[in-house]
Amino acid sequence: MRIGILGAGSIGLLFASYLGKQFDVTLFPRRHEQMDLINEKGVTIETLDSTFTTRVRATLDKNEFNKQELIIIAVKQYHLENIQADITNIHNEIPLLFLQNGKSHLKLINHLEHESIIVGSIEHGALKINETTVVHNGIGLTKLAPYRGEINRISPLLNWHCEYFQFKTYLDYKEILLKKLLVNAIINQLTAIL
Template sequence: MKIGIIGAGAIGMLFGAYLAEEKHDILFYVRENKKTANLYIEKIPNVPEPITCKQVSEIEALFSMDLIVIAVKYHHLEGLKKDLDLLPKHLPLLFVQNGLLHVPFVNRLKQSTIAIGSILHGATKVNNYTVRHLGIGITTIGVHRGDWDKQDALLRCSTNEFPIKFTSHIEETLFKKALLNCLINPLTTILQVENGMLIKNESYKIILKNIYEELIETFEEWRERLSWPEVVSLCNNTEYNRSSMLTDFENGRLMEIDTIVGAVIAEARKRDKALPVLHTFYLMLKEMNKVGDHRY
């Protein structure tokens, strides 16, 4: 397939690298001043491998693609809408943002076929042109609207390093990831620690368990689908990872607070629940975001 990727951040470059390895033609759409000669992936730290791809800064170059992956962060979507409106209506789009707020945005688009993905990989940008793959997760994709006939072609790209699966319940998958993000991202960012410290440090572990119990008391139907041992296992499996929210803060970028934490708090309000611990962290992160915005 010919696959366009909008956004050469960590997740966009991760997609591009592994899909290129499966012999797909990869075209990155980036701002003119972000163009660089080569992009790289580090599967092993400090051992960069080139990503076979091209880069363009004209949206018209994507008109002939078989699939376009939208890999920018949620707060960049609105600024991208004019470009997305120019794309042919038949072109399938795949959105891979964190959180929940991109779903209402997606519903405003004209495209006939739209898929949504949930990404559990650990990845970070080493510099403007290199992504480091920190931990293998799974990419879960579901068709949100329309009828996509290229699913098999993408499934054939599934490898041990970049596993892909399809689901008919993508909204549930997104919500589960949002719950996991609410457990790990705020606490690691406020404490400025790696994921594993949430389990290794007894005080942090108690706080984490309190957030978990608060969420499960509110969203009771998730008690069996998101167990405490699963949360502990995730922290252990990603013990040396720095969460995406912490990475954004450390690099002076706006953090994805509203689409993750704010969206879950809003869902709780629909049930007349307050989530006081998580809401306290939300307010603290909003203040930290002002610092991040100033530094950026």
């Protein structure tokens, strides 16, 4: 399966590194410098127990979007507006997977005409150290639910098994987004206090 990932922050790099072990992954960063470093060094994940590097391809060429079989949108919620035109130009038959916190991105999603749109909630902890390295400091699930269309369009991803990077599907996207929103509201306050 050819997977494109828009965004090379902590989540984009984390997903690229794990998924790149099994799938043909192309990262779409914002900057030329980061693209060059990823193509030269790969993406490195540091955990408590180990460090590993995965070779993935990075490009700024937006024509590559339509060569993918899945596009994962891994930019922050507030950056979606900057890439809205790019998302709109992705062929409608290519499934889109949105990995934003909160619910504001649903306004954008609602206006898209894509056949299959999936939303996700991430329980992993990830900290970007530099342009090619992420610390995977919290292992959890990625919860996925269809917003529109069939989630089985991404069955190669759903059937893939990795001990430290698992997916679980749900029927109701509202439930997983709301639960994540509530958890973030509590954790962010505790983090600020402690």
